[in-house]
Amino acid sequence: MSGWGRERAARDARIEAGRAHAAGKVVTAADVVALLEAILQPGDRVCLEGDNQKQADCLARGLSQCDPACVHDLHMVQSGIVLPEHLDIFEQGIAKRLDYSYSGPQGARIARMLYGGQIELGAVHTYLELFARYFVDLTPNVALIAGVSADRDGNLYTGPNTEDTPTVVEATAFKNGVVVAQVNEIVDRVPRVDIPGDRIDFVVEADKPFYVEPLFTRDPAAMTETQILMAMMAIKGIYAEYGIRRLNHGIGFGTAAIELLLPTYAERLGLKGQIATHWALNPHPTLIPAIESGWVKQVHCFGSEVGMDRYIRERSDIFFTGADGSLRSNRAFCQTAGLYACDLFIGSTLQIDLAGHSSTVTQNRVAGFGGAPNMGSDPHGRRHPSDTWMKAGREAQVTGDPALMRGRKLVVQIVETFGEGLVPAFVEQLDALELARKIGLELAPVMVYADDVTHIVTEEGIANLLLCRTADEREQAIRGVAGYTEIGRGRDRAMVERLRQRGIVRRPEDLGIEPLDADRSLLAARSIKDLVHWSGGLYEPPAKFRNW
Amino acid sequence: MEKLSFRHTTQRALAGAKAQAITGVVASGNLEVLLERALAPTECTVEIETPIRGYGEVWAAVVADFVARAQPGGLRITINDGGARPDTVSLRLLQGARLMEV
Amino acid sequence: MSERIIDPAAKGWATSWYEASARARVDGLLDAGSFREVIGPEQRRMSPHLPLFDLPRAFDDGMIVGSGRLDGKPVLVAAQEGRFMGGAFGEVHGAKLVGLLRAALALKPDAVLILFDTGGVRLQEANAGETAIAEVMRAIVQLRAAGVPVIGLIGGRAGAYGGGGLIAGTCSRLVVSEGGRISVSGPEVIETNKGAEEFDSRDRALVWRTMGGKHRRLTGGADAYADDTVAAFRQAALDLIGRAPAFDLATLEAEQARLEQRLTRFGDCRDGTEIWARLGVNDPEAVPALTTAAFDTLLASLGETTHDAR
Numbered sequence: 003m004s005g006w007g008r009e010r011a012a013r014d015a016r017i018e019a020g021r022a023h024a025a026g027k028v029v030t031a032a033d034v035v036a037l038l039e040a041i042l043q044p045g046d047r048v049c050l051e052g053d054n055q056k057q058a059d060c061l062a063r064g065l066s067q068c069d070p071a072c073v074h075d076l077h078m079v080q081s082g083i084v085l086p087e088h089l090d091i092f093e094q095g096i097a098k099r100l101d102y103s104y105s106g107p108q109g110a111r112i113a114r115m116l117y118g119g120q121i122e123l124g125a126v127h128t129y130l131e132l133f134a135r136y137f138v139d140l141t142p143n144v145a146l147i148a149g150v151s152a153d154r155d156g157n158l159y160t161g162p163n164t165e166d167t168p169t170v171v172e173a174t175a176f177k178n179g180v181v182v183a184q185v186n187e188i189v190d191r192v193p194r195v196d197i198p199g200d201r202i203d204f205v206v207e208a209d210k211p212f213y214v215e216p217l218f219t220r221d222p223a224a225m226t227e228t229q230i231l232m233a234m235m236a237i238k239g240i241y242a243e244y245g246i247r248r249l250n251h252g253i254g255f256g257t258a259a260i261e262l263l264l265p266t267y268a269e270r271l272g273l274k275g276q277i278a279t280h281w282a283l284n285p286h287p288t289l290i291p292a293i294e295s296g297w298v299k300q301v302h303c304f305g306s307e308v309g310m311d312r313y314i315r316e317r318s319d320i321f322f323t324g325a326d327g328s329l330r331s332n333r334a335f336c337q338t339a340g341l342y343a344c345d346l347f348i349g350s351t352l353q354i355d356l357a358g359h360s361s362t363v364t365q366n367r368v369a370g371f372g373g374a375p376n377m378g379s380d381p382h383g384r385r386h387p388s389d390t391w392m393k394a395g396r397e398a399q400v401t402g403d404p405a406l407m408r409g410r411k412l413v414v415q416i417v418e419t420f421g422e423g424l425v426p427a428f429v430e431q432l433d434a435l436e437l438a439r440k441i442g443l444e445l446a447p448v449m450v451y452a453d454d455v456t457h458i459v460t461e462e463g464i465a466n467l468l469l470c471r472t473a474d475e476r477e478q479a480i481r482g483v484a485g486y487t488e489i490g491r492g493r494d495r496a497m498v499e500r501l502r503q504r505g506i507v508r509r510p511e512d513l514g515i516e517p518l519d520a521d522r523s524l525l526a527a528r529s530i531k532d533l534v535h536w537s538g539g540l541y542e543p544p545a546k547f548r549n550w
Numbered sequence: 551m552e553k554l555s556f557r558h559t560t561q562r563a564l565a566g567a568k569a570q571a572i573t574g575v576v577a578s579g580n581l582e583v584l585l586e587r588a589l590a591p592t593e594c595t596v597e598i599e600t601p602i603r604g605y606g607e608v609w610a611a612v613v614a615d616f617v618a619r620a621q622p623g624g625l626r627i628t629i630n631d632g633g634a635r636p637d638t639v640s641l642r643l644l645q646g647a648r649l650m651e652v
Numbered sequence: 653m654s655e656r657i658i659d660p661a662a663k664g665w666a667t668s669w670y671e672a673s674a675r676a677r678v679d680g681l682l683d684a685g686s687f688r689e690v691i692g693p694e695q696r697r698m699s700p701h702l703p704l705f706d707l708p709r710a711f712d713d714g715m716i717v718g719s720g721r722l723d724g725k726p727v728l729v730a731a732q733e734g735r736f737m738g739g740a741f742g743e744v745h746g747a748k749l750v751g752l753l754r755a756a757l758a759l760k761p762d763a764v765l766i767l768f769d770t771g772g773v774r775l776q777e778a779n780a781g782e783t784a785i786a787e788v789m790r791a792i793v794q795l796r797a798a799g800v801p802v803i804g805l806i807g808g809r810a811g812a813y814g815g816g817g818l819i820a821g822t823c824s825r826l827v828v829s830e831g832g833r834i835s836v837s838g839p840e841v842i843e844t845n846k847g848a849e850e851f852d853s854r855d856r857a858l859v860w861r862t863m864g865g866k867h868r869r870l871t872g873g874a875d876a877y878a879d880d881t882v883a884a885f886r887q888a889a890l891d892l893i894g895r896a897p898a899f900d901l902a903t904l905e906a907e908q909a910r911l912e913q914r915l916t917r918f919g920d921c922r923d924g925t926e927i928w929a930r931l932g933v934n935d936p937e938a939v940p941a942l943t944t945a946a947f948d949t950l951l952a953s954l955g956e957t958t959h960d961a962r
Contacts, residue, residue: 223671226579227638227641228637418637419635419636419637420635420637424605424633485637486608486611486637491607491608491611517641517644518644518648522671528668534941535943539941546854546856547856548856548857548860549856549860550857550860550866550940551708572675572693572711575673575710575735575736577735580735582710582711584694599708601706601708628711630708630710631708632708633708
């Protein structure tokens with residue numbers, strides 16, 4: 003046996019051991035534990051599909067039932083820490099090391115376990131960065147993935163929630179790894195082949211359909227006047243100002259409010275066709291009115307969203323759909339789209355400091371990053387111009403020969419000055435630094451760095467950091483929109499006024515917006531039911547959002 | 551409950567003749583503001599009852615900014631706070647002043 | 653100077669009943685400018701109990717009472733603010749409603765309108781709240797016996813639960829909208845006592861099939877179904893005043909018979925859709941999604957369920 007084919011030989015041996023528990027490629031849910039114990043080796047790098055939305059929950063349960071005596075010290079590499087089992091396996095000694103991206107749902111528990119030393123943390127990544135490492139130094143030995151259905155040859159249909167799966171399988175299958183897929187059902191013929199069968203080694207018919215988090219649904223009934231005011235400012239002060247056609251919205255009420263203001267407020271401003279036409283975005287239900295009103299040319303999605311499948315099928319001119327008619331999402335490509343093909347990212351955060359660094363880490367909660375660091379970064383590799391990009395570039399400080407000037411991607415942080423429980427969003431020092439000290443991280447978990455942030459939008463106004471020329475100006479511009487927080491109250495009033503003269507700080511009045519006009523009547527839809535009506539009955543909201 | 555009270559002098563009386571107005575609801579993150587045209591033309595008082603202690607300085611700043619902006623001379627303003635954020639307080643005060651200007 | 657883009661005086665866009673505050677509902681329901689509030693917020697008759705719990709109070713204790721006109725007819729009105737303490741009955745809140753009903757006995761308006769939006773009794777003021785609820789029910793009965801119809805309007809976030817549901821049961825007629833709910837025990841209470849298998853309170857579609865506006869209207873638990881607008885509630889209330897039954901033995905016996913018949917007919921059904929199917933609805937699963945117009949058509953096709961009951 004050649005010394006250069008050892009990994010392949012090892013892989014074949016694992017599969018051989020696994021076959022004892024399978025009929026061909028097919029494994030029953032009852033045999034999952036036995037299968038995993040057969041194919042896993044101690045110290046393996048394992049990708050357990052915890053995507054942003056879909057979860058390989060049957061396989062996660064199986065993994066947490068494995069005997070730690072034979073399956074231990076695994077190095078988990080996965081996008082999301084979402085299910086309790088994702089952390090149980092660390093307590094059980096099944097897993098030891100972790101590299102991941104997002105941990106929102108388990109934020110409190112993972113914080114406790116990191117402080118307590120129960121997890122050996124590699125690093126927290128942004129999605130695209132983690133995917134990149136799957137091909138370099140974090141290649142999985144075993145991938146445990148989730149799909150909708152499979153045939154007996156292992157051809158896999160991943161459907162609307164395709165998300166990370168093609169990327170995970172590409173890295174694992176082509177580098178001598180073993181791929182196990184759980185599916186909702188085994189069929190004679192899949193509606194479309196998302197992953198060809200020769201990349202899938204085992205198919206488990208799960209005990210119940212894989213779990214999907216409805217993350218991107220925001221109930222318009224809960225939207226406040228403050229969020230509406232911020233949305234109006236963003237539309238008039240940034241989208242109109244820079245002519246934003248290609249964009250990504252991060253998750254949250256602020257961006258959902260912008261979506262609902264397009265057919266109404268933005269329409270009145272005469273902006274249709276000039277802004278918000280091309281999107282890298284999950285299928286937000288709150289975008290339905292804008293789509294129906296003709297604002298949107300197309301949307302590429304990271305994943306799907308519970309309840310949107312039928313609507314997407316009937317809007318194939320807008321969304322990416324397969325021959326079967328259902329959505330085809332792909333997180334890796336959508337993240338890339340957000341990085342290079344969008345001129346604006348806008349998202350929320352929990353903390354911003356005086357330089358403009360922002361983070362969602364707090365003392366008690368580690369949410370990870372998700373896609374924000376990538377979406378909210380200025381890609382130096384970009385080479386194609388756009389009016390938006392060039393305008394932003396001109397506003398930033400141009401040193402050297404103007405002919406060698408580059409553009410800038412707009413990275414906007416939209417945040418209310420006070421968050422839940424009256425906790426200020428503006429701080430002297432990010433909690434992230436304290437966390438880094440406490441658990442010995444080399445890098446403080448900053449979500450978007452100051453040199454990437456171009457604008458901050460609060461209910462008090464917009465700070466344009468591109469136009470700031472000194473650290474002092476930057477600090478006062480931030481204080482100038484920090485409202486009644488201690489940071490805001492500590493502003494140099496005279497200096498903020500001067501910044502206002504230069505357009506670096508703009509209040510609603512400076513934008514021609516009357517704060518009392520920020521009224522719920524501006525929302526194109528004021529309830530989930532309204533969204534259902536807008537969609538012609540195609541949108542089917544999850545049970546928890548219904549009031550009928 | 552924390553009780554706060556502020557007294558201000560304005561440059562002029564608030565326009566309009568409306569005797570009283572009320573805006574907002576006492577609910578989480580919200581507040582109720584009662585405005586009564588009951589004082590001398592350049593006097594304004596703002597009384598607050600709130601379950602969230604320790605934000606006296608913030609209330610003082612919000613009220614001062616509101617008085618400077620709206621010039622609510624003659625108004626006695628009473629607030630029942632349900633834990634609203636400062637910008638919501640500003641908004642309700644401005645909404646209230648607008649209702650009184652009729 | 654920035655242009656105002658919203659004209660506060662314009663009511664061109666239909667105000668959602670569900671979203672509106674109690675004050676806005678009263679304002680939109682009655683003839684313009686006709687509402688005269690009593691024991692208004694400036695009186696500051698607030699809860700004597702809530703400060704003990706470090707809870708904020710409302711100037712009107714979440715209950716607005718007064719007189720006005722509905723299409724020229726003199727009416728007395730009570731409206732609950734569902735977002736304050738869940739619209740729950742406290743001492744002052746309850747006393748204001750009792751007082752209004754007793755005043756109605758003396759004033760004999762064309763009708764009393766009660767705008768329900770309540771989860772029941774306020775736990776912090778339980779005894780006073782329960783007493784008030786009992787007194788309200790007694791007062792309504794006296795009013796009805798004196799020939800004054802009491803019309804309940806139900807379409808807010810809190811619904812009409814607990815004591816509110818009981819009071820609704822004593823009204824002459826009820827208007828309900830899709831978002832409204834009428835019951836006594838709430839979904840969580842049922843789940844806690846009977847288990848999630850019996851009733852999963854997080855299944856909101858189930859909650860509405862069991863307690864929601866459409867279901868109540870279909871089974872005679874409410875007498876009129878209104879679109880979620882103030883204008884629709886106004887129209888429905890006007891219509892029902894004209895159709896309120898006499899409060900006599902015949903009416904009560906008819907109500908008893910109606911309820912007995914309903915129990916016999918549907919008592920073994922396991923879900924609202926089964927009941928609707930037995931009522932003759934062709935596609936029961938589609939009922940929750942029906943627009944107001946479609947639902948009205950359905951009601952008409954089933955044969956108007958007017959009865960001499962309640």
